[in-house]
Amino acid sequence: MNLKPLSESTEMYLKAMAELSGRDVIAVGRLAERLGVTPVSANEMMRRLGEQGLVAHTPYKGVNLTKKGREAAGNVIRRQRLWECFLYDHLKIEWARVYEFACLLEHATAPEVTESLAEFLGHPKTCPRGNPIPEADGSFKPLDATPLSELKPGQTARLLAVSATAADVLKYLQEKNILPGREVTLLELAPLQGPLTVRIEEKDVALGLPMAEFVLVKIIKS
Amino acid sequence: MNLKPLSESTEMYLKAMAELSGRDVIAVGRLAERLGVTPVSANEMMRRLGEQGLVAHTPYKGVNLTKKGREAAGNVIRRQRLWECFLYDHLKIEWARVYEFACLLEHATAPEVTESLAEFLGHPKTCPRGNPIPEADGSFKPLDATPLSELKPGQTARLLAVSATAADVLKYLQEKNILPGREVTLLELAPLQGPLTVRIEEKDVALGLPMAEFVLVKIIKS
DNA sequence: TGGAATAATAAGGTAAACCATAATTTAATT
DNA sequence: AATTAAATTATGGTTTACCTTATTATTCCA
Numbered sequence: 416m417n418l419k420p421l422s423e424s425t426e427m428y429l430k431a432m433a434e435l436s437g438r439d440v441i442a443v444g445r446l447a448e449r450l451g452v453t454p455v456s457a458n459e460m461m462r463r464l465g466e467q468g469l470v471a472h473t474p475y476k477g478v479n480l481t482k483k484g485r486e487a488a489g490n491v492i493r494r495q496r497l498w499e500c501f502l503y504d505h506l507k508i509e510w511a512r513v514y515e516f517a518c519l520l521e522h523a524t525a526p527e528v529t530e531s532l533a534e535f536l537g538h539p540k541t542c543p544r545g546n547p548i549p550e551a552d553g554s555f556k557p558l559d560a561t562p563l564s565e566l567k568p569g570q571t572a573r574l575l576a577v578s579a580t581a582a583d584v585l586k587y588l589q590e591k592n593i594l595p596g597r598e599v600t601l602l603e604l605a606p607l608q609g610p611l612t613v614r615i616e617e618k619d620v621a622l623g624l625p626m627a628e629f630v631l632v633k634i635i636k637s
Numbered sequence: 638m639n640l641k642p643l644s645e646s647t648e649m650y651l652k653a654m655a656e657l658s659g660r661d662v663i664a665v666g667r668l669a670e671r672l673g674v675t676p677v678s679a680n681e682m683m684r685r686l687g688e689q690g691l692v693a694h695t696p697y698k699g700v701n702l703t704k705k706g707r708e709a710a711g712n713v714i715r716r717q718r719l720w721e722c723f724l725y726d727h728l729k730i731e732w733a734r735v736y737e738f739a740c741l742l743e744h745a746t747a748p749e750v751t752e753s754l755a756e757f758l759g760h761p762k763t764c765p766r767g768n769p770i771p772e773a774d775g776s777f778k779p780l781d782a783t784p785l786s787e788l789k790p791g792q793t794a795r796l797l798a799v800s801a802t803a804a805d806v807l808k809y810l811q812e813k814n815i816l817p818g819r820e821v822t823l824l825e826l827a828p829l830q831g832p833l834t835v836r837i838e839e840k841d842v843a844l845g846l847p848m849a850e851f852v853l854v855k856i857i858k859s
Numbered sequence: 860t861g862g863a864a865t866a867a868t869a870a871g872g873t874a875a876a877c878c879a880t881a882a883t884t885t886a887a888t889t
Numbered sequence: 890a891a892t893t894a895a896a897t898t899a900t901g902g903t904t905t906a907c908c909t910t911a912t913t914a915t916t917c918c919a
Contacts, residue, residue, distance in 0.1 A: 424876060444895070456877055458897060463875090475885050475896055506753035519745040528738050531728035646906060666865070678907055680867060685905090697866055697915050 423522040426491045428460055429469065432480050433488035433555075434578065440477030489553030490529075495521040496542035496549075497532050503543040504536070510594070511585040513543055518580075544585075545576030545595030545631070560631035563611065564624050566601040572632035574599055574615075579629035591620045593630060645744040648713045650682055651691065654702050655710035655777075656800065662699030711775030712751075717743040718764035718771075719754050725765040726758070732816070733807040735765055740802075766807075767798030767817030767853070782853035785833065786846055788823040794854035796821055796837075801851035813842045815852060 421429070431449050435441050447457035461478050464470040469484035480488060498517035502508040508516060524532075530551060533539075541547055549555035560575045574597045579585055588594070592615055602619065603612040610621045622630070643651070653671050657663050669679035683700050686692040691706035702710060720739035724730040730738060746754075752773060755761075763769055771777035782797045796819045801807055810816070814837055824841065825834040832843045844852070 422875075442895085443897090452876090453878070454896070455879080455898090460876080477896095502750065502753075506750065506757055508749065508753055512749070516747050516750050519747065520742060520750075523741040523745040525738050525741065527730065527734070528724065528728065528742075531724075531730055535728055644905075664865085665867090674906090675908070676866075677868090677909080682906075699866095 421487060424460070425464065425467075425469070426487075426522055428457075428464060429480065429484055429488040430491045430495070432470065432478070433485065433492060434580075436479065440473065440479050442477050443472075446478070486553035489549035489555045491521060492555065493533075493549040493551070493553070494524045494529050496546060497529060497536060497539070498524070499542040499544065500536050500539050500548075501532060509589075510543060511582065511589040514580055514585060515582055541576070541595075543595070544578070545574070546578065558631060560633055562628045563599065563601075563613070563622070563630035563632050564627035566611075566632065566634070567637070568601050568604050569637070570634055571598060571600040571636040572634045573597075574630065574632050576631045577629060578631060579626070584626060584629065587626070588630070592616045592618065593620065593622075598635070599632060643709060646682070647686065647689075647691070648709075648744055650679075650686060651702065651706055651710040652713045652717070654692065654700070655707065655714060656802075658701065662695065662701050664699050665694075668700070708775035711771035711777045713743060714777065715755075715771040715773070715775070716746045716751050718768060719751065719758060719761070720746070721764040721766065722758050722761050722770075723754060731811075732765060733804065733811040736802055736807060737804055763798070763817075765817070766800070767796070768800065780853060782855055784850045785821065785823075785835070785844070785852035785854050786849035788833075788854070788856070789859070790823050790826050791859070792856055793820060793822040793858040794856045795819075796852065796854050798853045799851060800853060801848070806848060806851065809848070810852070814838045814840065815842065815844075820857070821854060 427450060428446070431446060432441055435446065435449060443457050443461055444454050447454045450457065452460075461470060461472045464484070465472045468481055469487060470478050471481050472478045495517050498520045499513045502513045502516055503510060533551070539548060545558075547555060547558055558576055561572070563572070563574075566572060574593065574595055576595055577585070577588055577593070579588065593599070593613075597615055600614045601611060602614055605611075608624050610623050611627050612619055612621050614620075649672060650668070653668060654663055657668065657671060665679050665683060666676050669676045672679065674682075683692060683694050686706070687694045690703055691709060692700050693703050694700045717739050720742045721735045724735045724738055725732060755773070761770060767780075769777060769780055780798055783794070785794070785796075788794060796815065796817055798817055799807070799810055799815070801810065815821070815835075819837055822836045823833060824836055827833075830846050832845050833849050834841055834843050836842075
């Protein structure tokens, strides 16, 4: 299938695209922002990935992963999340830092190692952030969940996953106990994109709207 | 200490130098050969590493690691060999392939991860190839051993370590059961740099002289 | 001491993935 | 329809680590 191994940079782009796309096209600008590069750089990269058949680019509309690209992205995400499990469960690395360390390792992992690791870990279904781990063939589907930002005041939900990846965001969430498995109740939603106040583990925590979008929940009580 | 992380390429050069140097200077040509680059490229790299204070280069004589370079190399080798342990003991990766996979991982391993891994593994002293694992501070000393190539016919020795790294060499050694811990007896040494014939695990095996230099033993019976 | 082999340097080139700046094109909104 | 914002393309530049070919310097050995 894949003749050449993908470059680290390529893998990062694919992963970002998979994490970003519900199913509609992705604005190249948003992608650039997420990866911390200029729109010009992201555009150049989209051309390259287009030539490799990994992404479909409709100028002025946006980009999308092709079947091949989606599969490659799934593989990268699989590796990443398996390493997250290992680092968290076995090496006892701090929850908030697991992502960044796994991100380094993911690009240096041969397929044989990935599958042996999955075996070693007992084929986990989710990473410590609660996100599902793609199958060995690269297939995956997005988590069926609601962003915390869409909760109505008074509703209670089970925290399913944190899709954030930025170290400072993860650090904040860890400190405030906003972790998968916990129960959250939305107490108040300030107007004008204001912060949400949620109750979690007996404590009240304020969350900005953008951060609340990274927190995925399943409503259990209205 | 180390402000910037070293590049992957830099790490490979340092590691190769540490593995190559008994204690005397290393000919740049030999280094180039080992790394599979041209002498010109290796020379350029030596200039760069010299500027960073990692190697001392005496033109027309050879290169040597500085204290700083040796420490950095020790760190790289430590990471590498810890991963070898993990891949072999826990992931059950084939002995001959452990080195190459660990080599990929070593460049993507943060110090926190290295130390947690060491802890997880129970602070092993040697890698599956029998080579000692440097300390957390990067210090290490070469194994006190004799190359198999220096044995006299009739002598028996305990196999301590395999310093080879090339995949095909490791594969051959694995197939012939030339592994750390085994007992070997040198049966015959053909003249003119000819092959050695050794008895190991009840079988007779022929080894070229260059390969025998990669096999380190401790003589136990003359 | 004179070559041969080895080492070093010089000069110019490649590829990937960035960058900035500026110009152009398209889309979206009023 | 005109304006503005966003996306794209064009140019030219940077860094790292390679490469080739050619030239010069040194060391070693006979």
